[in-house]
Amino acid sequence: MKRERILIPKPRSSFILVQCKNCGNEQIIFSATTHNINCKVCGNLLAERTGGVAEIYGIKLKRLD
Numbered sequence: 001m002k003r004e005r006i007l008i009p010k011p012r013s014s015f016i017l018v019q020c021k022n023c024g025n026e027q028i029i030f031s032a033t034t035h036n037i038n039c040k041v042c043g044n045l046l047a048e049r050t051g052g053v054a055e056i057y058g059i060k061l062k063r064l065d
């Protein structure tokens with residue numbers, strides 16, 4: 001698998017499976033997201049951008065790396 005040239009500021013970034021505390025929906029989010037991430041089902045805030053690793057508000061189920 002070829003690595004794409006994407007600028008990632010921190011090497012510890014990863015994809016995380018997060019469950020919404022509000023409705024139980026499971027969603028994969030990027031830990032170094034540059035956007036706030038809302039639940040696709042209910043709109044609850046799951047992760048907030050911080051400039052580095054995002055603040056996760058949902059339930060972290062597992063890392064996908």
Ligand SMILES: [Zn+2]
Pocket residue numbers: 020021022023024025039040041042043044
């Ligand atoms: Zn939800």
